[in-house]
Amino acid sequence: MSADSTAKTTPPPVVQVRDMDFCYGTSPALFDINLKVKYHRVTALIGPSGCGKSTLLRCINRMNDRVPSARVTKGEVLVKGKNIHDADVDLTQLRKQVGMVFQKSNPFPKSIYENVAYGLRIHGEKNKSVLDEAVERSLRQSALWDELKDRLNANALALSGGQQQRLCIARAIATLPDVLLMDEPCSALDPISTLKIEELMHQLAQEYTIVIVTHNMQQAVRVSDYTAFLHLGKLVEFAPTEELFTNPREKLTESYLRGTFS
Amino acid sequence: MDSPEPPPRPPLRTLLVRNRKRTVLGMDPQQVIKYFFGLNASTAVIVLVLIMLFLLREGIDFLPTYRNELVTYRRAGLEFCDIIDKPLKEHQSLSSSLRQSVSGSLDTLGKTARDRRDAAFLLKNQAEEKATQQRETLEQALEQAPPPAADKLDILRREQQKAAAVAAASLVYPDLFTAAEKQQLQTEFAALTPEVTDLPPFLQTLAADFTAKDHEARTKFEALVTAQEEFEEAPEGLQEVLDELKEHAQETKEKADEFHVLETNRQRLLEAAAKAKNADEKASLTEEAEASVAEPVNLDERTKELTARAGELREQLENYVKAAEKASASLPQEAGTSAATTMLADVRAKLPVHVQEMRDAALQLDQWRSDKPVSMISVIAAFFFGSQWITNSSWQDFFGFVPLLTGSLVIALIAILIATPISVIAAIYTNQFASEREKEIIKPIIEFIQAIPSVVLGFIGISLVGNLIKDFSEVSWLQWVPGFPIQERLNMFNAGCLLAFMAVPTMFSLSEDALNNVPRAYIDASDALGATKLQTVFRVIVPAGISGILSAILLGLGRVIGETMVVLLVAGNRIAIPDFSAGPGVIFQPAHTLTGIIAQELGEVSRGSSHWQALFMVGIVLFAISLLVNWCARAVARRFEPHKA
Numbered sequence: 001m002s003a004d005s006t007a008k009t010t011p012p013p014v015v016q017v018r019d020m021d022f023c024y025g026t027s028p029a030l031f032d033i034n035l036k037v038k039y040h041r042v043t044a045l046i047g048p049s050g051c052g053k054s055t056l057l058r059c060i061n062r063m064n065d066r067v068p069s070a071r072v073t074k075g076e077v078l079v080k081g082k083n084i085h086d087a088d089v090d091l092t093q094l095r096k097q098v099g100m101v102f103q104k105s106n107p108f109p110k111s112i113y114e115n116v117a118y119g120l121r122i123h124g125e126k127n128k129s130v131l132d133e134a135v136e137r138s139l140r141q142s143a144l145w146d147e148l149k150d151r152l153n154a155n156a157l158a159l160s161g162g163q164q165q166r167l168c169i170a171r172a173i174a175t176l177p178d179v180l181l182m183d184e185p186c187s188a189l190d191p192i193s194t195l196k197i198e199e200l201m202h203q204l205a206q207e208y209t210i211v212i213v214t215h216n217m218q219q220a221v222r223v224s225d226y227t228a229f230l231h232l233g234k235l236v237e238f239a240p241t242e243e244l245f246t247n248p249r250e251k252l253t254e255s256y257l258r259g260t261f262s
Numbered sequence: 263m264d265s266p267e268p269p270p271r272p273p274l275r276t277l278l279v280r281n282r283k284r285t286v287l288g289m290d291p292q293q294v295i296k297y298f299f300g301l302n303a304s305t306a307v308i309v310l311v312l313i314m315l316f317l318l319r320e321g322i323d324f325l326p327t328y329r330n331e332l333v334t335y336r337r338a339g340l341e342f343c344d345i346i347d348k349p350l351k352e353h354q355s356l357s358s359s360l361r362q363s364v365s366g367s368l369d370t371l372g373k374t375a376r377d378r379r380d381a382a383f384l385l386k387n388q389a390e391e392k393a394t395q396q397r398e399t400l401e402q403a404l405e406q407a408p409p410p411a412a413d414k415l416d417i418l419r420r421e422q423q424k425a426a427a428v429a430a431a432s433l434v435y436p437d438l439f440t441a442a443e444k445q446q447l448q449t450e451f452a453a454l455t456p457e458v459t460d461l462p463p464f465l466q467t468l469a470a471d472f473t474a475k476d477h478e479a480r481t482k483f484e485a486l487v488t489a490q491e492e493f494e495e496a497p498e499g500l501q502e503v504l505d506e507l508k509e510h511a512q513e514t515k516e517k518a519d520e521f522h523v524l525e526t527n528r529q530r531l532l533e534a535a536a537k538a539k540n541a542d543e544k545a546s547l548t549e550e551a552e553a554s555v556a557e558p559v560n561l562d563e564r565t566k567e568l569t570a571r572a573g574e575l576r577e578q579l580e581n582y583v584k585a586a587e588k589a590s591a592s593l594p595q596e597a598g599t600s601a602a603t604t605m606l607a608d609v610r611a612k613l614p615v616h617v618q619e620m621r622d623a624a625l626q627l628d629q630w631r632s633d634k635p636v637s638m639i640s641v642i643a644a645f646f647f648g649s650q651w652i653t654n655s656s657w658q659d660f661f662g663f664v665p666l667l668t669g670s671l672v673i674a675l676i677a678i679l680i681a682t683p684i685s686v687i688a689a690i691y692t693n694q695f696a697s698e699r700e701k702e703i704i705k706p707i708i709e710f711i712q713a714i715p716s717v718v719l720g721f722i723g724i725s726l727v728g729n730l731i732k733d734f735s736e737v738s739w740l741q742w743v744p745g746f747p748i749q750e751r752l753n754m755f756n757a758g759c760l761l762a763f764m765a766v767p768t769m770f771s772l773s774e775d776a777l778n779n780v781p782r783a784y785i786d787a788s789d790a791l792g793a794t795k796l797q798t799v800f801r802v803i804v805p806a807g808i809s810g811i812l813s814a815i816l817l818g819l820g821r822v823i824g825e826t827m828v829v830l831l832v833a834g835n836r837i838a839i840p841d842f843s844a845g846p847g848v849i850f851q852p853a854h855t856l857t858g859i860i861a862q863e864l865g866e867v868s869r870g871s872s873h874w875q876a877l878f879m880v881g882i883v884l885f886a887i888s889l890l891v892n893w894c895a896r897a898v899a900r901r902f903e904p905h906k907a
């Protein structure tokens with residue numbers, strides 16, 4: 001997918017970060033971030049370790065709320081045009097809208113079925129046929145259905161690492177989120193599993209908007225339409241992936257891409 | 263040894279050379295260190311094995327010993343008597359029910375009259391007591407051989423009258439009497455003198471009233487009263503024969519025991535004599551042995567004397583059964599009060615069962631053989647399934663394990679049922695909801711409970727919890743609780759409460775650990791899906807930690823079963839299988855436990871006796887139960903915890 005194709009239609013950004021500063025207690029982690037995540041596109045966040053990629057990602061579903069004293073000190077984050085820090089925002093609904101996949105796969109020690117159905121269950125879905133349908137859809141979308149349809153009641157922890165991570169993706173998309181956040185989803189996987197997940201992301205992008213953190217630049221090139229480069233808590237450059245990798249505007253980006261970065 | 267040459271020492275050099283090769287006692291130091299640590303680790307195992315061996319050594323002889331006792335029990339004919347004696351015990355309980363029913367019924371008519379009579383006589387006694395001194399002085403004066411001068415007597419009389427009047431005035435007259443009657447009583451008490459022996463008229467009326475009422479009541483409930491009396495007297499003939507037989511059997515047993523003791527003594531002396539080196543010693547030992555001769559008992563002969571009377575016994579038994587059935591048939595449907603009627607109905611329901619048991623017993627008399635061997639299996643069954651633990655009995659000791667086991671299990675169950683919710687909920691709260699400050703307060707406090715000596719908890723159980731339960735059980739709006747009002751302050755529920763308190767720290771800490779061990783990643787995933795805190799806790803954290811929680815509960819159970827001091831002090835120590843027909847109210851009955859019995863009796867029995875060995879058997883079983891529970895706890899902890907793998 002190329003960045004040009006987005007130019008034709010311009011739906012409003014699904015996630016918009018405006019002039020945001022973020023602090024962990026007294027130590028600032030992000031400075032003046034501006035970012036627009038486009039509808040049904042894959043946006044990659046790259047940058048050296050510790051630059052604040054995960055922090056930025058967690059700002060979008062307010063996972064940072066769980067760290068006491070961590071907060072947005074300036075600016076705002078909008079998801080589908082709504083400021084997620086508004087008082088009338090229901091955190092559970094926000095997280096239903098914004099799914100997340102973690103670096104290390106973390107299925108619950110429950111059956112495969114229950115893992116996928118969990119999100120729906122906690123949002124009050126009790127109808128068995130609705131659950132069955134959602135489980136099947138999610139497993140199909142995460143390319144697990146054919147492998148697992150006969151053992152939906154098996155314990156999820158018995159799956160291989162790659163399957164577990166795809167199960168986590170299935171679990172995250174079961175609630176039909178608008179945005180799917182992925183924090184280095186392949187960093188703990190072998191190359192073949194990584195490949196499978198990268199393929200998956202192309203398909204998922206047709207249904208969901210994806211923000212992915214990766215430390216692997218090739219991966220960013222392979223999967224993303226847009227790339228944001230962060231450095232020391234600042235967003236240095238944000239551009240269509242092709243553009244950023246072939247023709248970076250900033251010197252810092254260029255040196256990072258070259259690997260001549262200190 | 264005083265060898266002049268000291269053993270040759272290795273020259274210093276060789277030591278040094280050895281050191282250089284780094285060997286200790288010819289072994290690699292690495293190995294030595296390994297063995298050292300291994301040895302220390304295996305000490306625990308060795309001690310455990312030694313404990314097991316010790317328990318087994320003391321306890322294993324129990325079975326043959328008990329078997330011998332049961333053989334004597336059979337051969338001396340005690341068992342024969344028990345065939346009848348045991349079911350006959352039911353007669354007493356039925357009879358007592360009937361007595362209560364009768365007195366309840368009579369009370370409906372006669373109670374006021376009796377209370378009035380009793381109160382009046384009590385008052386009279388009190389009045390007399392208060393004027394005792396003057397009264398006695400007067401009595402002594404009257405009894406003097408030459409009677410004292412009339413004027414002197416008059417003074418004494420007046421003093422006595424005065425004292426009686428004061429006493430009569432000072433009494434508190436209950437409201438059973440009307441104002442006029444109170445007045446009347448006071449006048450009569452004031453007029454009491456030792457010279458008049460007749461009862462004052464009002465007291466006489468009261469006594470007559472009661473007699474009349476009682477007579478009226480007895481006529482009204484005549485059927486019941488006669489039936490009760492008949493039933494009470496029904497077993498007299500049977501009891502008489504049985505008592506004779508029992509005496510006979512017991513005598514046989516004593517003789518057999520005596521013979522056994524003397525005989526073993528003689529054998530021992532003879533052995534010693536055979537070994538003695540000194541001729542004098544030998545002679546004296548032999549002489550002693552000869553003195554220790556007992557007349558052997560012909561058990562078969564003596565038990566034949568018993569069985570010969572089986573016919574007589576059966577005849578009396580049939581008489582008893584007939585009398586009892588007749589009495590039962592003549593029992594009226596209704597008694598004076600509803601409680602009494604219920605008791606009657608109860609007796610009527612139980613009597614056919616009792617009669618049937620007695621008839622069965624009569625049949626068993628024929629089948630009984632004194633020379634039937636006692637198999638080892640039946641001895642084992644008598645221990646593990648025996649429902650009686652009777653020791654120091656003049657008749658026969660029984661070591662049945664079931665009453666103790668049920669006591670222990672019921673108490674443990676109560677304790678676990680109480681402690682589980684408390685400790686698990688506290689653990690969930692502390693681990694998931696409490697602030698750091700709260701954690702700092704809650705955890706040490708709960709863990710401190712462990713430091714309370716159990717004997718102190720025993721005090722609390724006796725003085726505080728027992729009274730609390732008793733008071734609560736008498737509150738009227740709590741009467742729907744089964745078992746209320748309770749009879750005994752010290753009961754299984756009381757002990758269970760205290761044991762629950764003792765088990766909470768273990769169960770709380772381990773459950774809290776289990777929750778703590780739930781990987782953070784599960785919580786992340788659940789949070790990221792929009793779960794609320796409660797949903798995360800109850801749908802993810804608790805299920806993920808459930809095996810740890812279960813194992814905590816099991817370890818708590820192990821702690822509770824092994825606890826001794828509290829149950830010894832608080833459980834009530836009644837050695838009987840609790841009456842489960844009381845439903846859930848059974849928990850308010852007293853019981854004895856496996857641990858309690860050992861603690862209570864071991865110090866008092868003579869070493870090596872069957873009782874001593876029986877206690878060790880109980881110890882072995884207790885040990886086995888504890889091992890089993892702990893093993894289960896480990897097995898549970900290992901299962902269902904793949905995230906720990």
Ligand SMILES: Nc1ncnc2c1ncn2[C@@H]1O[C@H](COP(=O)(O)OP(=O)(O)O)[C@@H](O)[C@H]1O
Nearest residue numbers: 024029047048049050051052053054055056067
């Ligand atoms: N929970 C936290 N509390 C305090 N500081 C944190 C926390 N998480 C991350 N940080 C800090 O914020 C900065 C950004 O971290 P992070 O977003 O994890 O970086 P990245 O994911 O790019 O490696 C780092 O300097 C890190 O030390």
Ligand SMILES: [Mg+2]
Nearest residue numbers: 053054055183
């Ligand atoms: Mg990171």
